[in-house]
Amino acid sequence: MKKAFAWLVHLFTASGLLAGFMGLLAAVAGDYRTAMWWMLATLVIDGIDGTFARLAHVSEVLPHVSGQMIDYVIDFFTYAILPAYLFYVATDLPATPRLLGSFAMLLSAALYYGLDGMVSADGRHFVGFPVMWNMVVYLLIFVVPDLPWPLVFGAVLALAVLHFVPILVPYPSRGGRWWMLTIGVTLLFVLSAVLNVWYYPKPSHWWQGIALACSGYYCLITLLDTWAARRKA
Known part of the structure; x- marks a missing residue:
């Protein structure tokens, strides 16, 4: 029973990736409001799954499964890839700054996770x-x-450096x-x-x-x- 509960916690954590994928589909369809709803759902899942993991003692019950690594994979998609795509398709910047801003988000996030x-x-x-x-x-x-778009672009670059x-x-x-x-x-x-x-x-x-x-x-x-x-x- 403990193992089943622990696996359910991991599945709950992984469901954040499904919510993120739904957000991506909505963004591709141009429905930015729905995309943001899904993005907020991923935030809620990420905010409470740790509590469930501690209650289920997942690191002790399933020591061979890294919940932290699962979390990192999902977080990179929902906190970096999906927002970078939404920034590219939904903000009113010229094409080059939009692309460079998305690149700045992705590159800085990838390097940050490696620190x-x-x-x-x-x-x-x-x-x-x-x-x-x-x-x-x-x-x-x-x-x-x-x-104004120069302020948006400057803010994104500044946060990437930070x-x-x-x-x-x-x-x-x-x-x-x-x-x-x-x-x-x-x-x-x-x-x-x-x-x-x-x-x-x-x-x-x-x-x-x-x-x-x-x-x-x-x-x-x-x-x-x-x-x-x-x-x-």
Whole structure:
């Protein structure tokens, strides 16, 4: 029974790839709203499968199956490949910057996954901008769709470079500065994502503003934690 439960957890994790594939099909069909719904579904699956894995003690029950490797494979598709494709087909940039922006997402994500120490020693931060291109593309398409294309292109290149800069980005589920506030902001950001996708293509400026405010909060925490770590060092 324990093995069956453990396998079910791995299958649940792997279902994120199916949701990502459905998102890809929707993006190919030009249905960007549905593509984003599927992308949000992959985010939810990725956010809760670890809890199930710990409850099922999968690493002990199935020691020969690497749940972490399964997770990495799925994450690269849902956090890098799918967002890069959606960026290419759904944003209003000239062809060359769109292609180069997609390339920047994919190359930086691939190299980042090859780095040691993507998570800080205390486990509370990502080191460098994490592979969260799904949320970047969400913001560009559903929150700030009218941003001038040079700013969009510049932001994508800057974030690609920040993969390799030792900034400390909060890992919300693992504690840290203002932890409960960070959890609340994270939930509010997810709620704003759901509502911004729901209202698309008729935006709610209120929820767009909340999404930007939550993003600004993460930037602030990143700056404070990085600065504190430098002082301590």
